[in-house]
Amino acid sequence: VSASPRAPMGEFDLIAKWFTKPARRSPLGVGDDCALLAPRAGQQLAVSTDLLVEGRHFLSTVPADLLGHKSLAVNLSDLAACGAEPLAFTLSLAMPRVDSEFLEGFSSGLWTLADRFHVDLVGGDTTAGPLTIGITVFGEVPKGAALLRGGAQVGDDLWVSGTLGDARLALEAFRGRVSLSEAGFAQARRAMEQPQPRVELGLALRGLAHSAIDLSDGLLGDLGHVLARSRVGAVVDEALLPRSALLASQSSLMQRQCLLTGGDDYELLFSAAPQDAQRVLQAGQSCLTTVTRIGRVVADAGLIVRDAAGQALDLHGQRAFDHFAS
C-alpha cells in the first residue's frame, strides 16, 4: 500500500514502514487490492489460516519479536502437516494503537522466520482494535501429494516429531501450578513461545506418511481428528511419548496432562506403514528432527492409551484444548 499524503502517521505508512518487502516468489505483493500468486504447473495451492487473540493464544507478557515468530510459525506448521512448501502469507493485524516499539519487534521476529523459509508477505490489513493477529499462509504441493488427516491405514505405525508437553508445562508454570528452576522455566517458555514449524520434515514425508496433522490442540484431540477422518482407531503407549528431561522430572500426573492434552506443541503426528519405519527414521535424520514411534493404528474405532503396565488409561474427562472452554 502506498503512503497516503493525507494520513501522514496513519495506517498506510505503518504498513509501508514495517511490512513491505519486495515479493521474490510471487508476481505481485503488498500494495494493490489483491496480491497475485502463481503456483507452478502441476502444483496445488495449500492454504491455512489462524487467528491469534491476546489472552487466549498468547500472554500479554510475550516479547513482540517472539509473538511475530509464533504467529507465522503456527501457520507454517499447518503447511508442514500437509507436506506443502511455504510460498507466501498475508497478515491482518488489529492493535489498540500504533506502537512503533511493538511493530519493530513483531515484524523483526516475523521476517526472521519468513526469510528462513523464503516466504513472501503478499498482503494484509491493519486496524485499531484489541490485539489480534490473523495470518493466512500459502504453500505449494504437487497434485495428489498432500498429506491429509484422513489417510491413516489399519496397521500403520503412529509417529510424532520432537518432544511433547513443554509448552503446556510453561503455561502451568505461568499459572503457578508447577514450580520450575530458572533454566527449566526458560526451556519450557522457549517451547511455548518459539515453536519450530516442521516444514522440512513435512516435505520429507511426502509419499511416505499415510496421514499427518500438526499438534496444536493436544495429542488426544488432534489424534482424534485423524482417527475420525480415517475411520480407524489407535493404541498409543504412554511410555513411548517423547518428552524432555525437564518434563520427565515432573510428577507423572503433570507429565500425563502435558503429553496428552498439552496443546501448542506444533510437532507433526503422522502414520506410516510399519515396513517404512526405517525410511521414516531417515526422513527425520535428513532434517535433524527426532521422530518417535508412539503406537499403532487399529481397526476398532476409538483411542486407547496404555500406561507403562499395559493398562488402558481412563480418558474420560480428558479433552482437547478448546478455545471456548473457560
Add this chain to the structure above:
Amino acid sequence: VSASPRAPMGEFDLIAKWFTKPARRSPLGVGDDCALLAPRAGQQLAVSTDLLVEGRHFLSTVPADLLGHKSLAVNLSDLAACGAEPLAFTLSLAMPRVDSEFLEGFSSGLWTLADRFHVDLVGGDTTAGPLTIGITVFGEVPKGAALLRGGAQVGDDLWVSGTLGDARLALEAFRGRVSLSEAGFAQARRAMEQPQPRVELGLALRGLAHSAIDLSDGLLGDLGHVLARSRVGAVVDEALLPRSALLASQSSLMQRQCLLTGGDDYELLFSAAPQDAQRVLQAGQSCLTTVTRIGRVVADAGLIVRDAAGQALDLHGQRAFDHFAS
C-alpha cells in the same frame, strides 16, 4: 473439521454446524490442516484479506446476517477491483462466546452471498475473543490480465460505478449529525450494511480499464493510491460525482464530505482510454451497473477537485478514512 468426541459443544462442532459445506470448485475444503486450491492452467491466484473489528468496521447494532454479507462483500470487492473471478475464501472468527443466534444469522448472510458468486468456504479458525472477522478471499485471473492501481495513463478518463456517499451518510445519521426520513435512513443504512461487490463489472473491465481500485477508504484517499502508484495526477469535477437523490437533498457541505471522504462505498474507481468510453458504458450496461465519468488523468502530480464553478477545492484537512484516527 470433524467433530471432537471430547468437546461436544465446543469449537469443532461449532465450525462443523455452521460453516461446513462441500467445496464445489476446490479439491479440498474445510476439515484438514490446509485447504487445497487448484487454479486452472494459465490463471494466477488473486488474494486479498480484510479484518473487521466491532466498533471500527461495523456497529454492534448491525443484524448478524447483514454482517455476514458485508464481511464477505468487502473482500469480494477487492477481487472485483482486480478483475478476478471469485473462487474461495477462508473465515477467521473471534467471538466473546458461542452464540447460536448470531452464528445462524451470520452464516446465513455469508452463504447467501457466497452461493451467489459460487465461492467455496475452504477453511477457517474460530476462537473466543472480542468480535473480529477475518476473511481471506481467492480469485482467478488470467496471467497479465489483473487490473492494478499502477496502470493509470495520462489522458485516461476516470470512472466510478454506482453512486458514492450513502454509506457515510448513514454513519452521520447514526452519529446524530444529520437527520433523515425513515425511508431515507433505511436507504442509507442499506448502502452501509449491504454493499454489493462489483464482481461482474470487474470482469467486464478486463482488457479495457488501465487501472482500478475499490473505494473503501473514500474517493480522495483511494484515488490518491492510484495516482501515487501510477505516478500521475488527476482532475475531478465534483459536480460529476454520482450521488443518490437522497444525498443530493443534503447540504452541499454534507454532500462533499460524503462523496470525497466517505468510505465504505465499495464501488470501483477505474481509468480507461477516452476512445474506449463507449465500451466502458457498454460494460456497465452488460452487468446492470451505472458507470459515470468523473474526471481525467493528467501528467502533473497531485489531485485537483473542481467545484461547479470550476474552482479548485481546498483539500487541505480532507483525508482518507484512517482506521487508527480517533
